[in-house]
Amino acid sequence: MGNWRQKLWQERVEPRLFLLTQLRMATDALALGTAGLNLVVGALAGGFVVASSVVVGRVPAAMSAGIGSPPWRSLVTAFLVASGILFAQQILTPLSAALGQLVKHRVDGLFHDRLLEASLRSASVAPQEDEESLANLRLAAEGLEKGSRTPGDAAAGTLALVTRYSRLCAFVVIIGVAISWWAAAAIGLVTMTLRVGHRDVVRTYTRLVPVMSPLRRESDYFLGLGVGPVAAKELRVFGLTSWITERYRSSALAAIRPLWRERRRVNVTAFLWRAAFSLAVVCLVVALMLRAGATGALTLTELTIGIQATIAAVLLGEFYHEADTGTQFGLIAVRALERFRGQVADPEVPGGGGPAAEAAPSFTEIRFSNVSFSYAGSDRLVLDGLDLTLRAGECTALVGLNGSGKTTLVKLLARLYEPTKGAILIDGRDIATLPVDAWRRQVGIVFQDFIRYELSLSDNIAFGAIERRSDPGQLAEMASRAGLADIVAALPRGLDTVLSPHYDGGVELSGGQWQRLAIARALLAVDAGAQILVLDEPTAALDVRAEAAFFDEFAERTRGRTTLLISHRFSSVRHADRIVVLSGGRVIEDGTHESLLARDGRYAELYHLQASLFADSSETEVPR
Numbered sequence: 001m002g003n004w005r006q007k008l009w010q011e012r013v014e015p016r017l018f019l020l021t022q023l024r025m026a027t028d029a030l031a032l033g034t035a036g037l038n039l040v041v042g043a044l045a046g047g048f049v050v051a052s053s054v055v056v057g058r059v060p061a062a063m064s065a066g067i068g069s070p071p072w073r074s075l076v077t078a079f080l081v082a083s084g085i086l087f088a089q090q091i092l093t094p095l096s097a098a099l100g101q102l103v104k105h106r107v108d109g110l111f112h113d114r115l116l117e118a119s120l121r122s123a124s125v126a127p128q129e130d131e132e133s134l135a136n137l138r139l140a141a142e143g144l145e146k147g148s149r150t151p152g153d154a155a156a157g158t159l160a161l162v163t164r165y166s167r168l169c170a171f172v173v174i175i176g177v178a179i180s181w182w183a184a185a186a187i188g189l190v191t192m193t194l195r196v197g198h199r200d201v202v203r204t205y206t207r208l209v210p211v212m213s214p215l216r217r218e219s220d221y222f223l224g225l226g227v228g229p230v231a232a233k234e235l236r237v238f239g240l241t242s243w244i245t246e247r248y249r250s251s252a253l254a255a256i257r258p259l260w261r262e263r264r265r266v267n268v269t270a271f272l273w274r275a276a277f278s279l280a281v282v283c284l285v286v287a288l289m290l291r292a293g294a295t296g297a298l299t300l301t302e303l304t305i306g307i308q309a310t311i312a313a314v315l316l317g318e319f320y321h322e323a324d325t326g327t328q329f330g331l332i333a334v335r336a337l338e339r340f341r342g343q344v345a346d347p348e349v350p351g352g353g354g355p356a357a358e359a360a361p362s363f364t365e366i367r368f369s370n371v372s373f374s375y376a377g378s379d380r381l382v383l384d385g386l387d388l389t390l391r392a393g394e395c396t397a398l399v400g401l402n403g404s405g406k407t408t409l410v411k412l413l414a415r416l417y418e419p420t421k422g423a424i425l426i427d428g429r430d431i432a433t434l435p436v437d438a439w440r441r442q443v444g445i446v447f448q449d450f451i452r453y454e455l456s457l458s459d460n461i462a463f464g465a466i467e468r469r470s471d472p473g474q475l476a477e478m479a480s481r482a483g484l485a486d487i488v489a490a491l492p493r494g495l496d497t498v499l500s501p502h503y504d505g506g507v508e509l510s511g512g513q514w515q516r517l518a519i520a521r522a523l524l525a526v527d528a529g530a531q532i533l534v535l536d537e538p539t540a541a542l543d544v545r546a547e548a549a550f551f552d553e554f555a556e557r558t559r560g561r562t563t564l565l566i567s568h569r570f571s572s573v574r575h576a577d578r579i580v581v582l583s584g585g586r587v588i589e590d591g592t593h594e595s596l597l598a599r600d601g602r603y604a605e606l607y608h609l610q611a612s613l614f615a616d617s618s619e620t621e622v623p624r
């Protein structure tokens with residue numbers, strides 16, 4: 001297919017076909033009913049032009065024959081018919097708008113489902129971190145978040161076009177029948193010339209959306225920082241309030257500038273020739289009609305019909321506010337979602353389609369065999385031929401400098417990404433061959449950047465094994481194991497308390513309390529059958545006493561579990577059965593705390609460095 005044809009197909013035809021299927025699925029009868037009603041509303045406009053022209057045509061005879069005469073009565077009849085049509089238009093137009101709104105909401109509801117399904121369908125998190133697919137996802141969601149220019153608007157707008165175009169058809173046919181088909185064709189051409197011009201302006205603006213969106217994201221970000229609670233403290237403490245205001249102003253201006261430039265271009269040049277052409281044709285047609293009227297070739301009724309229909313038709317050569325913004329901008333989201341769906345087809349996640357019910361086997365070891373990995377869009381190998389064996393029932397600690405790849409290793413273990421090279425094997429079987437959901441149920445993780453869900457405390461714990469949500473006893477037990485018993489007891493609604501001050505009766509927890517909650521979540525996963533527990537910096541926000549208590553409890557509770565512990569705190573790390581040091585994407589040291597100290601390598605260097613820092617400080621905390 002030629003380039004322009006492909007573009008035409010992708011930009012105009014495909015999204016419309018998709019919309020039509022959505023209309024059918026969501027609103028079969030409703031869409032058909034609305035389209036039928038809109039057809040009637042359009043036809044009524046033509047009927048009114050004819051009826052009101054007949055009224056004008058009958059006035060001279062009625063006036064000369066006088067009140068009560070047959071011409072007078074036929075004038076009254078024509079007037080009543082015209083009034084009836086006007087009345088019907090007044091009733092049906094708002095009804096059509098209301099049905100259009102119903103269609104909009106139904107299609108948007110469907111699109112919401114489709115958007116969520118597309119966003120969550122990928123087993124890997126790569127699409128959510130890939131800038132190109134993320135941009136499509138944002139474009140698809142943008143309109144829905146604001147509630148305007150949505151796919152529903154595109155659907156309702158498409159139906160609204162039925163009114164406008166049926167009105168135009170009615171006027172053209174009326175001119176053809178009453179005056180001449182040449183005049184009808186000329187007026188139809190003028191209307192469509194003006195109309196296409198207006199619609200193309202909107203289309204030009206829609207092409208700017210992908211350009212403006214990233215620019216607007218920056219200004220939206222500064223606005224969010226300025227008005228939201230997240231940065232409120234720092235902006236004030238660091239004296240950044242005027243700087244933020246200025247950055248918001250300049251980024252907002254930068255975002256709107258492409259639109260201003262384009263608006264000047266299309267408004268000044270493109271309209272001039274269209275306006276001149278249209279004016280010339282309309283003047284010619286009206287002049288010919290008046291001449292025919294003057295010579296008696298047209299009756300007064302025909303002349304009135306011709307002039308009324310011409311003016312009404314030409315007025316349709318405009319921007320359709322109820323249809324054009326919706327159809328043009330709403331289709332952007334439809335196209336963006338289709339592109340995103342293509343990008344998350346995700347054939348590269350092996351085992352992803354397998355039956356989730358197939359349980360992952362129990363195992364004696366997990367082996368990272370020659371595993372290499374680099375993130376999409378980067379050539380840098382974060383893991384570079386890594387070999388590591390985690391033995392079942394053992395607690396292995398992973399240490400290394402910032403950026404050495406510890407969290408990345410965990411993400412591969414959870415199959416959020418697949419290795420670029422090599423494999424992760426459980427007792428020799430590649431985990432990529434297991435159904436991804438079944439495998440993930442084997443892994444309970446506290447991520448370093450765990451999520452603080454603005455939901456109830458019990459939901460925050462239950463997310464570790466959602467099927468246990470209805471077991472408050474077990475959720476309370478997990479809270480207690482993670483050291484939250486006192487907190488729960490003090491909360492107004494106990495486990496049901498919503499953890500956000502933005503809700504009535506909601507509360508905010510401290511950083512350390514949130515961390516305990518994330519730990520409770522992972523403990524629930526383990527209780528529900530996960531064989532591997534991963535803790536990425538689990539005690540970073542805990543005070544020294546809480547950390548010590550956590551590890552005493554932790555050692556007790558996780559005995560016999562396969563545990564992977566990532567921490568920069570050597571006081572935590574030394575509790576592990578085995579310590580592995582990561583550097584340059586590989587394991588460079590492996591042993592117990594004592595053996596690694598005796599070896600006097602990287603681990604010993606980092607340990608002594610941290611110990612000396614604590615010894616130098618006035619704090620009494622030292623690595624134990």
Ligand SMILES: Nc1ncnc2c1ncn2[C@@H]1O[C@H](COP(=O)(O)OP(=O)(O)OP(=O)(O)O)[C@@H](O)[C@H]1O
Binds near residue numbers: 378382400401403448
């Ligand atoms: N989603 C991502 N996309 C691209 N690069 C990433 C992504 N996540 C991490 N990286 C890069 O991968 C490297 C390893 O990151 P990782 O988070 O695994 O390190 P880490 O050892 O856990 O660090 P830290 O001790 O600071 O938590 C870093 O250079 C980081 O910039």
